[in-house]
Amino acid sequence: MEVRFSISFLLDIRYNEKNEQKEPDKMITAIWAQDKNGLIGKDGLLPWKLPNDLNFFKSKTMNGTLVMGRKTYEGLGKRSKAYKKIYVCTRQNELPLYENAEIIHSPEEVLTVEDLHVGGGGDIFRLFLPYTDVIYRTLIDAEFTGDAYIGEIDFSDFELVEEIPGVLDEDNIYPHVFQKWVRRQ
Ligand SMILES: NC(=O)c1ccc[n+]([C@@H]2O[C@H](COP(=O)([O-])OP(=O)(O)OC[C@H]3O[C@@H](n4cnc5c(N)ncnc54)[C@H](OP(=O)(O)O)[C@@H]3O)[C@@H](O)[C@H]2O)c1
Numbered sequence: 001m002e003v004r005f006s007i008s009f010l011l012d013i014r015y016n017e018k019n020e021q022k023e024p025d026k027m028i029t030a031i032w033a034q035d036k037n038g039l040i041g042k043d044g045l046l047p048w049k050l051p052n053d054l055n056f057f058k059s060k061t062m063n064g065t066l067v068m069g070r071k072t073y074e075g076l077g078k079r080s081k082a083y084k085k086i087y088v089c090t091r092q093n094e095l096p097l098y099e100n101a102e103i104i105h106s107p108e109e110v111l112t113v114e115d116l117h118v119g120g121g122g123d124i125f126r127l128f129l130p131y132t133d134v135i136y137r138t139l140i141d142a143e144f145t146g147d148a149y150i151g152e153i154d155f156s157d158f159e160l161v162e163e164i165p166g167v168l169d170e171d172n173i174y175p176h177v178f179q180k181w182v183r184r185q
Pocket residue numbers: 031032033034039040041042043044045046068069070071072073075089090091092104105106119120121122123124127148149
């Protein structure tokens with residue numbers, strides 16, 4: 001007898017297996033800003049100047065723990081020292097890190113961490129997506145040049161629960177909205 005499984009059934013199993021590794025009370029959020037074309041970075045930094053979004057990022061992450069890709073960490077430079085703890089995702093065994101940072105090679109190493117925020121880039125968001133409970137995405141209604149893109153993120157397991165327009169002023173000239181997506185129960 002031939003036994004067939006649908007792809008969605010297999011994905012459900014994968015998701016459930018992954019979720020079982022995470023303690024239910026451990027919240028993982030992903031947070032990023034993108035332009036109209038999904039651009040997120042330029043030369044290791046952000047392509048735009050939008051203090052509103054930086055403040056939003058800090059307000060969500062400053063008291064928790066961050067996990068990010070090696071390139072994003074390098075782009076932060078000394079500013080990373082302001083954070084309590086940063087896990088840097090890399091395939092390398094050694095990296096020059098500040099004292100508040102630690103190397104990891106996979107999400108499974110940080111699933112027991114309290115209040116974990118995934119800070120990108122694109123591959124790292126995808127790597128952590130099966131464990132992610134909440135996504136904060138800032139959509140900037142403008143086009144910039146750069147070299148790092150968010151890529152395809154599957155929102156089908158998430159529901160848009162909040163969309164708040166950012167306030168524009170002389171320092172924040174690009175229209176933007178702050179979206180909150182929550183994993184469907
Ligand atoms: N707009 C935003 O909200 C936002 C958010 C985040 C980042 N950014 C920007 O995006 C740019 C950097 O993003 P990026 O996507 O180019 O790089 P990234 O994700 O920060 O770092 C990529 C590195 O992460 C490590 N990595 C990737 N997949 C891995 C895996 N499966 N297992 C272990 N390690 C893995 C590798 O490090 P090794 O090469 O060391 O092995 C890889 O080279 C910067 O310009 C940054 O400012 C913007």
